[in-house]
Amino acid sequence: MPINRRLLLASRPEGIPGAQNFRADTVEARAPQAGEVMLETVYLSIDPAMRSWMREGTGYQQGIPLGAVMRGGGIARVLESRAEGFAAGDFVQARLGWQTHPTLAARYLQKLDLSLGTTEDWIGPLGLSAVTAYFGLRDIGGLRPADRVLVSAAAGGVGQIALQIARIEGCRVTGIAGGPAKCAFVANDLRAHAVIDHKAQADLSAAIGRACVEGIDLYFDNVGGATLDAALAHLRAGARVVLCGRISEAAAAEPYGVRNLGKLAAAHGRMQGFLVFNYHARYEEARIWLAARLRDGSLTQRLHILEDLKQAPIGLGMLFRGENTGKLVVRVADASV
């Protein structure tokens, strides 16, 4: 039996999570029972929401008990199957946990359709971050061609896809990102019409005003807090604000407290949050659309890859320090072996 290396939640985070919150152990991988599959994890997605799962009690998902394997989604290869429809060598997507060799019930697995893209595509531009961008913009944001769109954390996993979908649909897109290298990526690779380096601004609202001279029809917000406030000041009539995430507030002791809601009312705008998991029944629709844009070259995505399971806790902290460019993932095993 292979050895299953695992990372267990050891303590609840205060501030930015990191290696101090986890404990490593090893156990023998469990042989599959009827209806189960033994897997080898290939990629793990590292997501800001993980910090909220590490808290006690319930948020939008039950908190992870101390001592349990850290929750996390990713891509794995089937090593041994006792479930119909799965065979050794298949690739699946599932909530694998931070472990190298999980054994899971087949009903929790989705077999990858590799005609849509490679295993890397399935953790990247066909993965849940990309699907989040798709439904957030379309279903929540009511994206229309020629909208003036602003996207925060535009060089990140969700943001880079949101920005490109809006551009592909004929919108004028502005991205906000932290630092010159990320801004160059947003301008040159993602082909935004304008970019704002939030780290170089004494007054972010004024910078948004200069970059979005006609105002904003749709703000796709990955950041919350002061960035949301700054964007609200520039809404056009009938604007839509998509509350995708609030990473700037996630590790803070106190919520920020948005001040510019009057601007939303004055613009007779609409602000709405969402959870991608609620779109589960429609993931395929998003993936077919995204795969077609990957094939025709209009969509690109950068993966920020960390090597080995032990990097996962460090990676989680990187998201909150803005140290990732692109979708952050951990490669646990080689997909091609």
Ligand SMILES: NC(=O)c1ccc[n+]([C@@H]2O[C@H](COP(=O)([O-])OP(=O)(O)OC[C@H]3O[C@@H](n4cnc5c(N)ncnc54)[C@H](OP(=O)(O)O)[C@@H]3O)[C@@H](O)[C@H]2O)c1
């Ligand atoms: N609604 C849903 O179902 C759903 C699903 C997935 C993700 N999300 C949310 O989407 C957002 C993006 O997630 P992701 O996985 O794609 O992460 P990401 O954008 O790849 O990484 C997070 C980025 O946020 C920015 N950031 C971090 N702290 C910040 C701060 N204090 N102020 C301003 N910017 C800050 C950094 O970019 P810069 O260096 O460019 O500032 C950082 O690189 C998160 O809020 C996440 O919770 C929501």
